[in-house]
Amino acid sequence: MIRFSDVRKTYPDGTVAVDGLTLEAPTGQITVLVGPSGCGKTTSLRMINKMIEPTSGSITVDGRDISGMNADELRRGMGYVIQSGGLFPHRTVLDNIATVPLLLGVPKTQARASAMELLERMGLSTSLAKRYPNQLSGGQQQRVGVARALAADPPIMLMDEPFSAVDPQVREQLQDEFLRLQGELGKTIVFVTHDIDEAVKLGDQVAVLRVGGTLAQLASPERLLADPADDFVADFLGRDRGYRGLAFAPGGSVPIGTEPTVVLGTSSDAARSVASGAAWLLIVDEAGAPVGWVEPARLGARVERSDLHRGGTVARASGSLRAALDAALSAPSRRGVLTDDAGRLIGTVSAHDVLAAIEGAGGSADGTPASSNGDGAP
Numbered sequence: 560m561i562r563f564s565d566v567r568k569t570y571p572d573g574t575v576a577v578d579g580l581t582l583e584a585p586t587g588q589i590t591v592l593v594g595p596s597g598c599g600k601t602t603s604l605r606m607i608n609k610m611i612e613p614t615s616g617s618i619t620v621d622g623r624d625i626s627g628m629n630a631d632e633l634r635r636g637m638g639y640v641i642q643s644g645g646l647f648p649h650r651t652v653l654d655n656i657a658t659v660p661l662l663l664g665v666p667k668t669q670a671r672a673s674a675m676e677l678l679e680r681m682g683l684s685t686s687l688a689k690r691y692p693n694q695l696s697g698g699q700q701q702r703v704g705v706a707r708a709l710a711a712d713p714p715i716m717l718m719d720e721p722f723s724a725v726d727p728q729v730r731e732q733l734q735d736e737f738l739r740l741q742g743e744l745g746k747t748i749v750f751v752t753h754d755i756d757e758a759v760k761l762g763d764q765v766a767v768l769r770v771g772g773t774l775a776q777l778a779s780p781e782r783l784l785a786d787p788a789d790d791f792v793a794d795f796l797g798r799d800r801g802y803r804g805l806a807f808a809p810g811g812s813v814p815i816g817t818e819p820t821v822v823l824g825t826s827s828d829a830a831r832s833v834a835s836g837a838a839w840l841l842i843v844d845e846a847g848a849p850v851g852w853v854e855p856a857r858l859g860a861r862v863e864r865s866d867l868h869r870g871g872t873v874a875r876a877s878g879s880l881r882a883a884l885d886a887a888l889s890a891p892s893r894r895g896v897l898t899d900d901a902g903r904l905i906g907t908v909s910a911h912d913v914l915a916a917i918e919g920a921g922g923s924a925d926g927t928p929a930s931s932n933g934d935g936a937p
């Protein structure tokens with residue numbers, strides 16, 4: 560565990576970057592520091608690995624005050640990832656990843672073999688191993704930066720806007736892979752971002768800082784969205800807080816209706832008979848995975864891929880109420896398609912039933928169960 564106790568940092572020009580900061584980053588969890596530009600996130604992070612010394616207060620790691628520790632020794636247990644990747648331009652990808660193990664005296668062949676494994680683990684092709692950083696895309700460089708920080712297998716990872724230099728789609732992929740990896744590795748992570756959506760997605764707990772370096776709120780993402788401590792936190796969280804909070808509500812309580820379906824390629828006569836007058840019919844592939852909706856009245860001879868309306872999102876039955884609601888709202892039929900974890904169709908939910916589940920989760924007074932849409936009618 561990393562613990563800040565009443566930490567203050569005043570730069571020589573008098574700027575108070577961090578003021579009275581007290582917080583704990585629990586072992587094996589992701590603590591996100593988030594806040595507007597200049598609120599002291601980077602300063603706070605760099606005080607953990609002694610790149611910056613606090614003016615007053617103390618920081619302990621697993622109970623040891625770091626002020627008495629040798630900086631090199633301290634950093635050996637801490638991976639550090641920065642926005643630009645911070646890779647050495649004149650070293651290959653593989654040697655970049657192996658930097659710390661090589662410094663620690665791990666034999667070259669062993670260090671490179673481990674680096675190769677990490678490369679794959681980060682979702683990168685081993686064919687990139689011999690390239691130089693400027694021959695990689697931004698997203699690839701960031702992955703290599705994370706791999707390099709992980710190479711010495713440090714128990715602690717300090718990450719300063721590691722995913723911010725890439726486009727939103729790549730960023731989302733990096734975040735998903737990061738969460739998957741953390742599920743396996745269970746590192747103690749302090750993660751800095753100015754993006755509240757990233758904070759809410761990645762953090763086990765989120766510390767919102769305000770300019771001047773004071774802590775506005777420390778809470779789980781769910782709690783933060785449901786109960787911002789003050790106007791500053793509420794404004795910083797932005798709009799749609801209630802809707803975004805549904806991402807943390809399990810969707811399991813929504814009744815799932817069976818949905819008439821036909822397989823791609825079915826004749827339109829058979830499809831129309833299954834639809835029995837309904838405006839929309841759900842289509843699955845041979846493996847039972849939903850592929851889209853069709854309008855039976857507009858089919859040609861058989862159900863073709865070109866007939867599919869693909870606008871609707873698909874939610875996992877094990878996912879959140881937010882995903883289930885979005886699936887219902889985005890489907891042309893207004894019935895949200897749910898699958899199992901392998902992507903096979905389970906059935907559909909209506910927005911009405913998702914809302915009923917939300918009301919129920921909020922503690923409805925009468926406890927009436929939500930009605931079922933079991934007949935699958937539109």
Ligand SMILES: Nc1ncnc2c1ncn2[C@@H]1O[C@H](COP(=O)(O)OP(=O)(O)OP(=O)(O)O)[C@@H](O)[C@H]1O
Nearest residue numbers: 570572574576595596597598599600601602603753
């Ligand atoms: N070396 C320095 N000398 C003087 N002031 C500094 C120094 N480094 C940072 N500051 C100031 O300290 C405050 C906090 O800076 P810091 O970089 O920690 O904030 P941040 O929250 O990480 O910001 P950003 O999101 O813009 O990166 C800012 O007002 C900044 O200008």
